[in-house]
């Protein structure tokens with residue numbers, strides 16, 4: 001007779017206007033209690049001003065084996081970084 | 095250390111995969127839940143992280159014992175906050191263990207029926223208020239010794255849980271030492287109480303690091319996998335070296351007639367705890383083993399109707415939402 005509370009992933013935005021960041025997980029019967037539990041477990045020391053909870057089963061993750069095909073193409077595209085371009089000092093700040 | 099006597103599991107995996115795995119660890123990469131890992135790595139970690147999580151949870155009991163009897167409202171609020179932190183530590187660690195393919199309920203059941211252990215230290219009673227000082231100072235102090243290096247462990251979720259825990263842990267030790275300072279500077283009766291707490295918790299705290307494992311193959315495997323970062327003896331020595339001057343500052347005496355500074359090793363020589371007592375406590379024969387497990391079983395059983403009721407409520411709400419769509 002297994003009736004385990006589902007797993008939720010918790011995301012918190014800190015004080016300084018940054019993105020929500022994954023901080024951990026917890027179990028809760030529904031979203032409302034997941035939020036309450038997240039507040040108790042993950043914000044005991046002013047860690048955040050906003051909480052998102054997502055049931056873990058709804059998250060789609062990339063496969064570790066896909067690392068090569070996923071990320072290698074960007075390694076050869078150095079021109080995507082500003083330092084690729086030499087601009088003479090005479091042109092001023094850019 | 096909250097995880098004692100963890101035997102690393104033998105691994106019967108493809109040698110080529112094992113070598114590649116070891117190379118990743120040697121290069122300082124983190125292993126993440128969906129990555130390939132040897133079965134032995136997975137099983138050893140489940141046991142180690144699970145035992146650590148159980149220790150955080152059972153460890154609430156000896157301190158919870160004094161919440162209603164704290165000497166001031168402020169001390170009560172502080173102790174309550176500390177015990178609440180330990181619940182959080184348990185949850186972070188259960189979360190990390192679950193990423194290895196074991197469920198929370200399975201872990202809980204293994205604790206409740208004795209298949210999984212928790213640290214021997216929590217099978218000792220907390221008899222006076224000074225014990226709240228000794229536990230924070232010595233028990234959390236010993237836990238920190240072990241947890242700080244584990245922040246660099248190879249398993250990503252474990253490492254992240256440790257980083258979170260270490261941030262919160264230093265308050266625990268300091269509030270304990272602060273209690274000891276007050277007691278040691280108090281009336282003769284209070285100072286006596288502080289000394290008595292140190293006498294009772296000194297050797298059980300040394301046991302927290304587990305017996306010597308410098309020649310253990312299990313320990314060597316765990317160290318190669320970076321799920322153990324130091325030998326038990328190294329950590330115990332560090333703990334003694336750090337703690338003895340703190341006891342001196344309090345004007346208390348460490349209950350070890352053979353304790354002395356050794357210039358050659360730049361550390362203290364000290365007596366080993368009674369290891370037969372340690373094994374006996376692990377077997378279930380400590381002063382509080384029965385009481386601790388009974389308390390956890392009661393909490394689990396008494397909470398069953400709440401867990402089930404909330405699931406039923408969630409299912410009902412979900413059904414109503416679907417019907418309305």
Ligand SMILES: [Fe+2]
Nearest residue numbers: 150179180183
């Ligand atoms: Fe803790």
Ligand SMILES: [Fe+2]
Nearest residue numbers: 180234263266
């Ligand atoms: Fe603690």
